[in-house]
Amino acid sequence: MDNPIDQLLKLYPNTRRDNLIPLMQDIHDKLGYLSEEAIIKVSKHLSLPTSKVYGVATFFDQFPFEPKAMFVIHVCTGTSCHLSGSAEILAALEKELNIASGQTTRDGMFRLEEIPCQGACRLSPIIEVNGKFYTGFSTDEISGMLESYKETIM
Amino acid sequence: MEEAIKKTYKDKLISEVLNKSGEKLTEKTQQILAEIRRDTINRPVIFAGKSSCGIIAGANATYDAVKEYLDTRSIDAELLEVGCGGFCAAEPVIEVQLPGRTRVAFQQVLADHVDHLLDQVFNNILDRKRAVAQYRNTYYEAWEGVPFIDELAFFAFQKRIVLDQCGLINPDRIEDYLAREGYQSFLKCIRKGAGAFVCGEETALISTIEGRRGMPSPKPPYPSTKGLFGKPTIVNNVETLANVSAIIQNGPQWFTQFGTDTSKGTKLFSLTGKVENTGLIEVEMGTTLQTIIEKSDGGIANNKKVKALNLGGPTGSSIPSQHFNTPVCFEALNKIDTLMGSGGMVVLDDDSCMVDMAKFFMDFIRKESCGKCIPCREGTLRIYEILENITRRPENEASHQTLERFKGVMQLEELAQVLNDTSLCGLGKTAANPVLSTMKWFRHEYGEHIFDRNCRAGVCKQLRSFHIDVDKCTGCTICAKKCPVNAIIGSEKGPHFIIEEKCMSCGICLDVCKFSAVFVK
Secondary structure, rough: OOOOHHHHHHHHOOHHHHHHHHHHHHHHHHOOOOOOOHHHHHHHOOOOOHHHHHHHHHHOOOOOOOHHHHHHHHOOOOOHHOOHHHHHHHHHHHHHHOOOOOOOOOOOOEEEEEOOOOHHHHHHEEEEEEOOOOOOHHHHHHHHHHHHHHHHHH | OOOHHHHHHHHHHHHHHHHHHHOOOOOHHHHHHHHHOOOOOOEEEEEEEEEHHHHHHHHHHHHHHHHHHHHHHOOOEEEEEEEEOOHHHHEEEEEOOOOOEEEEOOOOOHHHHHHHHHHHHHHHOOOOEEEEEEOOOOOOOOOOOEEEEOOHHHHHOOOOOOOOOOOOOOOOOOOHHHOOOOOOOOOOOOOOOOOOOHHHHHHHHHHOOOOOOOOOOOOOOOOOOOOOHHHHOOOOHHHHHHHHHHHHHHOHHHHHHHHHOOOOEEEEEEEEEOOOOEEEEEOOOOOOOOHHHOOOOOOOOHHHOEEEEEHHHHOEEEEEHHOOOOOHHHHHHHHHOOOOOOOOOEEEEOOOOOHHHHHHHHHHHHHHOOOOOOOHHHHHHHHHHHHHHHOOOOOOOOHHHHHHHHHHHHHHHHHHHHHHOOOOOOHHHOOOOHHHHHHHHHHHHHHHHHHHHOOOOOHHHHHHHEOOOOOOOOOOOHHHHHOOOOOOEEEOOOOOOOOOOOOOOOOHHHHOOOOOOEOOO
């Protein structure tokens, strides 16, 4: 059984540098994050210094470096959602979960992320948890929503 | 005239291109294309809109409900996915075409509404509340009392070239596009971006395709002489490329009849903010901003007064209402120091604070600045800090913080100008626009924040002033204990008071008080 990263590397026999971002995107889609192992393997495959690969990966918001949390909460902080109070929702979630945006709770259950725009401004403010959308969201709904996710794994 | 030019050019093009390639459209092919277009049908067709705004509004559940409806009743009907017509306020949209009748669109159809709605439609009855429009079809009988889609206010004032087929076809199916004569053959290779605002800058975009950090490089050399992999490169956005197909098909004369003398064609705008009908619109160049706001919309949300229009996204500018008669074209917008940019159009009303808007955009830009050149990296952060200082009370009146607020403001305009003049790329050069434009048109709001410590829209929460209702206060002392700056005094079991000079408006006392004794003035 091949390592999933090795399998993906095989799909890129061409080792030119311009394959770097598509390759990292594929690994991200498969594993949900970029592990240290993945970065080292990619740099060997493309004959690039590890520092360069890591440098490109850190430039973009798309690539996290820690395993995915069970529930990823995306708070839309686009202009329209900002106008309808997304900053307050984000602050309240940070307080409730006791983490800052971009962090994962210690038990690995929730991760809080900002996202620039989901593309449904009429329904703002919008938050999304693992693909489920909550529209016209308000801070009052936070504790109930978090509880419902905690219950699902009980 | 328009149709005539279109037709002669198209005929010529078709005969040339198709005859040269040796493939003539046989009758059979034409018939197939007509079938794909659903010009004539022999069983009911249901079109379910599945665009991003639709899915968030619940289109997936609606689609499943329609599928279940058809399956459980064994109805021989076709269920197709289509894109979005741009009328976001109507999502989720379901369109039904019965044999012999025109295609009719229903708005805001949630999963719960599906059974009732389809029961009625299959019995030739329309749910009047949801039936929003019907499409023109020369073969079939129209529904009575339902407006045609081009008669709806939202669509009537638009000129759709790029968005022509939106909502009609499934963007994932090339046959749909072929059948509507949209297909042009180019060699394409698609690279997915990894999400960075600065990669809209052409040299930064090129460097990410090459597998590097998305940082811009100095110009010249311009990409047109030395671009991707060192080869001459033309960088265009998708909107431009989408126009190419229509221009090839209908000819340059046809295209240049739209727009003004110097700005040709149309422009897409994403209309959002405090309006009822948000959505994606395409207007002819030269249309005034006022027309867009009025025509596209059933009215401003909650009947508030429009204060400003933010044009061009985070690095765009805010335009005050006295300039709403400006036409949408490059020169006229330049004259009032703004730009079309990304085509974002956010309507702001009296509930929006202009200083907060500038702060919000600077926060975004400072995060998205690539950090290569110093003016942008340091300047955007510094502007953000100044704006943050303005929008909150100083933590300590006696310290230098009070002075900082004033000093910062005096430097704000100069700093913004330096940023515009000295930054490396388009992002930095336009980064100060939100500040410069709001300072130009809404200077009084800055004054109120700095001197009166008052946000007229009530958005800047850290400027609020808190008070304690002595009748409700029981003297539990919890607020005094939690106050981070010791601004609350009072003895146990006696009423407490907030020393306004010390208060930094954090709102903790409001949160912790169990007797609702703390209130905001």
